[in-house]
Amino acid sequence: xxxxxxxxxxxxxxxxxxxxxxxxxxxxxxxxxxxxxxxxxxxxxxxxxxxxxxxxxxxxxxxxxxxxxxxxxxxxxxxxxxxxxxxxxxxxxxxxxxxxxxxxxxxxxxxxxxxxxxxxxxxxxxxxxxxxxxxxxxxxxxxxxxxxxxxxxxxxxxxxxxxxxxxxxxxxxxxxxxxxxxxxxxxxxxxxxxxxxxxxxxxxxxxxxxxxxxxxxxxxxxxxxxxxxxxxxxxxxxxxxxxxxxxxxxxxxxxxxxxxxxxxxx
Numbered sequence: 001x002x003x004x005x006x007x008x009x010x011x012x013x014x015x016x017x018x019x020x021x022x023x024x025x026x027x028x029x030x031x032x033x034x035x036x037x038x039x040x041x042x043x044x045x046x047x048x049x050x051x052x053x054x055x056x057x058x059x060x061x062x063x064x065x066x067x068x069x070x071x072x073x074x075x076x077x078x079x080x081x082x083x084x085x086x087x088x089x090x091x092x093x094x095x096x097x098x099x100x101x102x103x104x105x106x107x108x109x110x111x112x113x114x115x116x117x118x119x120x121x122x123x124x125x126x127x128x129x130x131x132x133x134x135x136x137x138x139x140x141x142x143x144x145x146x147x148x149x150x151x152x153x154x155x156x157x158x159x160x161x162x163x164x165x166x167x168x169x170x171x172x173x174x175x176x177x178x179x180x181x182x183x184x185x186x187x188x189x190x191x192x193x194x195x196x197x198x199x200x201x202x203x204x205x206x207x208x209x210x211x212x213x214x215x216x217x218x219x220x221x222x223x224x225x226x227x228x229x230x231x232x233x234x235x236x237x238x239x240x241x242x243x244x245x246x247x248x249x250x251x252x253x254x255x256x257x258x259x260x261x262x263x264x265x266x
Contacts, residue, residue: 005040007029011090012089015087015090018094022084024048026044030044038054049099050099051099058088068183075127080181081177100170105117107204117196120177125219136186140185144237145234153188158188160191164196189219194223197210199254207260210261232262232265
């Protein structure tokens with residue numbers, strides 16, 4: 001499902017030397033296992049600091065995700081780690097971020113993290129889109145709607161994350177940080193809260209309870225009932241396709257949660 005991971009030590013010398021020119025000599029590289037979109041994901045430690053570095057070979061089919069992450073980084077500094085530098089060397093495109101020493105969000109019923117995530121999504125709702133941001137509704141959900149008119153119901157000018165699985169939320173310093181911005185999208189502002197519903201169901205919430213938590217995000221209030229019905233159907237189709245293409249227990253579990261939400265709404 002994801003890109004093949006490489007270890008820091010296995011990167012070309014030119015790539016490692018260029019990174020060290022920005023941050024100092026790396027004395028320890030701590031691999032990060034979470035996430036699917038990066039060819040390298042590691043916390044690099046020097047004597048004085050730690051930086052989270054992610055990257056892809058410049059010829060990777062997902063290399064465009066690096067461009068999008070770099071583009072939106074200045075617009076999400078209130079809820080995401082700061083982008084420190086970006087380099088291309090040795091055939092690799094690498095981005096260095098402020099290291100947040102936190103843990104993944106816990107989405108289970110009763111978790112105190114749920115309010116922190118809702119607060120982060122509310123803050124994201126105030127973010128400004130970069131000029132001429134390319135990723136639009138049509139690009140993300142065209143394959144899962146019945147008519148082009150349905151896409152129009154999802155359109156908008158909000159900056160969305162669109163992948164709120166709990167590994168993409170770090171809890172630290174009494175707040176939630178949203179990480180891994182590989183799939184940012186321009187669309188209706190309520191969609192991130194709606195997408196969160198599926199992950200809450202995965203974590204053990206019933207669909208109605210998951211929606212109650214999502215309704216704490218102000219943008220949720222702007223979604224018409226019929227639009228939520230539509231998006232639940234889209235999520236069910238999307239995850240069913242993912243589970244069919246890559247039938248592992250994780251994908252199948254998310255597909256089941258999405259199907260439960262669709263059933264609840266339709």
